[in-house]
Amino acid sequence: MQKPSHELAIRVRYSETDAMGYLHHSNHAIYFEMGRTELFRAQGGNYRRMEELGLFFVVVQLDIKFRLPARYDDELTLLTTLDQTGAVKLVHSYRLMRGQELIAEANTTLACADANGQVQMIPDDLHTQTGQ
Amino acid sequence: MQKPSHELAIRVRYSETDAMGYLHHSNHAIYFEMGRTELFRAQGGNYRRMEELGLFFVVVQLDIKFRLPARYDDELTLLTTLDQTGAVKLVHSYRLMRGQELIAEANTTLACADANGQVQMIPDDLHTQTGQ
Amino acid sequence: MQKPSHELAIRVRYSETDAMGYLHHSNHAIYFEMGRTELFRAQGGNYRRMEELGLFFVVVQLDIKFRLPARYDDELTLLTTLDQTGAVKLVHSYRLMRGQELIAEANTTLACADANGQVQMIPDDLHTQTGQ
Amino acid sequence: MQKPSHELAIRVRYSETDAMGYLHHSNHAIYFEMGRTELFRAQGGNYRRMEELGLFFVVVQLDIKFRLPARYDDELTLLTTLDQTGAVKLVHSYRLMRGQELIAEANTTLACADANGQVQMIPDDLHTQTGQ
Numbered sequence: 001m002q003k004p005s006h007e008l009a010i011r012v013r014y015s016e017t018d019a020m021g022y023l024h025h026s027n028h029a030i031y032f033e034m035g036r037t038e039l040f041r042a043q044g045g046n047y048r049r050m051e052e053l054g055l056f057f058v059v060v061q062l063d064i065k066f067r068l069p070a071r072y073d074d075e076l077t078l079l080t081t082l083d084q085t086g087a088v089k090l091v092h093s094y095r096l097m098r099g100q101e102l103i104a105e106a107n108t109t110l111a112c113a114d115a116n117g118q119v120q121m122i123p124d125d126l127h128t129q130t131g132q
Numbered sequence: 133m134q135k136p137s138h139e140l141a142i143r144v145r146y147s148e149t150d151a152m153g154y155l156h157h158s159n160h161a162i163y164f165e166m167g168r169t170e171l172f173r174a175q176g177g178n179y180r181r182m183e184e185l186g187l188f189f190v191v192v193q194l195d196i197k198f199r200l201p202a203r204y205d206d207e208l209t210l211l212t213t214l215d216q217t218g219a220v221k222l223v224h225s226y227r228l229m230r231g232q233e234l235i236a237e238a239n240t241t242l243a244c245a246d247a248n249g250q251v252q253m254i255p256d257d258l259h260t261q262t263g264q
Numbered sequence: 265m266q267k268p269s270h271e272l273a274i275r276v277r278y279s280e281t282d283a284m285g286y287l288h289h290s291n292h293a294i295y296f297e298m299g300r301t302e303l304f305r306a307q308g309g310n311y312r313r314m315e316e317l318g319l320f321f322v323v324v325q326l327d328i329k330f331r332l333p334a335r336y337d338d339e340l341t342l343l344t345t346l347d348q349t350g351a352v353k354l355v356h357s358y359r360l361m362r363g364q365e366l367i368a369e370a371n372t373t374l375a376c377a378d379a380n381g382q383v384q385m386i387p388d389d390l391h392t393q394t395g396q
Numbered sequence: 397m398q399k400p401s402h403e404l405a406i407r408v409r410y411s412e413t414d415a416m417g418y419l420h421h422s423n424h425a426i427y428f429e430m431g432r433t434e435l436f437r438a439q440g441g442n443y444r445r446m447e448e449l450g451l452f453f454v455v456v457q458l459d460i461k462f463r464l465p466a467r468y469d470d471e472l473t474l475l476t477t478l479d480q481t482g483a484v485k486l487v488h489s490y491r492l493m494r495g496q497e498l499i500a501e502a503n504t505t506l507a508c509a510d511a512n513g514q515v516q517m518i519p520d521d522l523h524t525q526t527g528q
Contacts, residue, residue, distance in 0.1 A: 013297070013298060014156075014297055015150065015156050015297060017151040018149050019146065019149040019150070019151070019153040019203075019204050022454075024146075025425060025455045025458065026147050026423070026425040026426045026429075027422070029279075029425065030277060030279045030422045033278055033422075047337070058416075058418075058465070059421045059462055060461065060462050061462065062421065062458070062459070063457075063460075064457065064459075065456065066454070066458070071151075073301065117464075117465060145426060145429070145430060147425075147426045152320055154322075157293060157323045157326065158291070158293040158294045158297075161289060161290040161411075162290045162411045169469070179469070188284055190284075190333070191330055192330050193328065193329050193330065194327070195328075196325065196327075197325050198323055198324050198325065198326070200381075201322070201381060205433070205443070249332075278414060278415065278420075279414065279422050282410060282411065282413050283415070288410075288411050290411050335415075
């Protein structure tokens with residue numbers, strides 16, 4: 001079965017550049033979160049349902065390899081893939097591209113938690129919506 | 133009577149610069165908020181008491197004049213002054229300096245609101261703590 | 265003659281919210297800069313030509329009135345208008361909307377400067393491209 | 397020989413929180429960069445000398461494990477250690493603490509590059525200043 005994935009166009013903002021003229025490396029995590037949001041939406045995910053259940057997904061691990069610098073006004077494409085869905089965790093992978101050039105690749109692990117930060121089982125109906 | 137004021141040292145972060153090599157102009161609002169936090173703390177302000185009352189201060193107006201660029205690693209001094217305390221609003225002014233050079237000057241107006249965004253009277257005991 | 269203007273759709277990122285659950289007020293300046301970029305592009309503006317001339321537009325004044333809070337995942341519309349073009353300055357106005365609701369309104373003044381921060385005349389051909 | 401390390405106090409800014417009320421996970425990379433800056437300064441590092449040589453350190457890898465959430469106004473301590481100095485690369489490790497609680501731990505790899513992004517040998521005198 002094909003893994004759920006989503007392509008998002010992102011234009012580099014001037015405020016996201018640094019004095020070297022490059023996209024600052026703290027912004028990649030923000031782009032990846034946008035990718036997850038849009039993948040979740042595309043899969044029919046329902047944040048309101050999550051809020052009713054008092055559940056959140058929190059990032060517990062982030063690994064990025066920066067391959068090439070991006071610059072102001074570059075139009076990038078972010079490919080987000082849901083790689084694994086466990087009982088309490090989700091693993092996503094990301095490829096940030098400028099045309100055929102790989103700008104960065106990354107992985108994140110998210111845990112399902114309640115408002116007190118306690119790890120919780122991912123509800124079955126959300127499971128389906130996050131892709132399996 | 134002297135107006136409540138506070139001086140805060142702020143070092144420009146690399147992530148706050150832009151491709152021109154300057155402190156990006158969206159960061160000044162963040163610095164001013166830090167100045168208000170520290171002035172509030174210095175005055176004996178108690179956020180926990182505000183939370184118990186379910187009250188927040190929201191920025192309703194912001195006016196900035198940018199006088200000189202700042203750069204990475206500059207050590208700046210922010211002077212924050214509480215200019216006016218009304219029944220529902222606070223007016224602060226700011227002077228962001230690098231030594232004797234004026235980098236920016238600004239004003240903000242904050243309104244006291246509840247969790248639904250409805251404007252509320254500033255409680256008397258907070259009044260005192262915000263400076264009068 | 266109608267003033268040059270541009271409409272831009274902006275979705276609020278999770279990273280742009282604050283602990284109150286609202287779009288943090290430092291992000292509006294970033295949105296306005298995005299609006300100017302897109303207006304400049306729509307008018308046929310040419311950043312490469314500006315770079316060849318060693319010229320930049322720097323923000324010298326920013327005034328914002330915050331009318332309503334915006335939240336995570338809100339899809340906003342930013343209307344950017346070039347209100348005045350002087351010999352060395354540009355004045356833009358902004359209306360940030362969520363459907364028919366006004367979230368914020370603002371003005372900026374930009375000055376044309378060289379790499380040393382000295383104010384310069386806006387070149388005639390750029391003048392045309394910025395709208396007159 | 398003891399590895400060069402540095403302790404930096406960092407107070408969480410309101411603008412760095414998100415709608416969950418936590419320090420947003422994109423800010424950790426910014427904190428780590430601040431830690432590197434201060435370690436470099438403490439070791440006698442000289443950015444001006446680097447600029448004269450036309451050299452930069454660019455982040456090529458970032459790995460973070462998020463252990464506990466941090467909140468607005470928390471006073472954190474960042475311990476930055478230079479773990480390895482190679483011919484062209486530096487490896488740092490980080491521990492972000494709130495008192496005795498571990499908030500996050502991380503590693504970065506930086507490569508020495510010229511203005512065109514080509515990898516360069518780290519000059520001997522900089523080597524010394526970065527810790528060996």
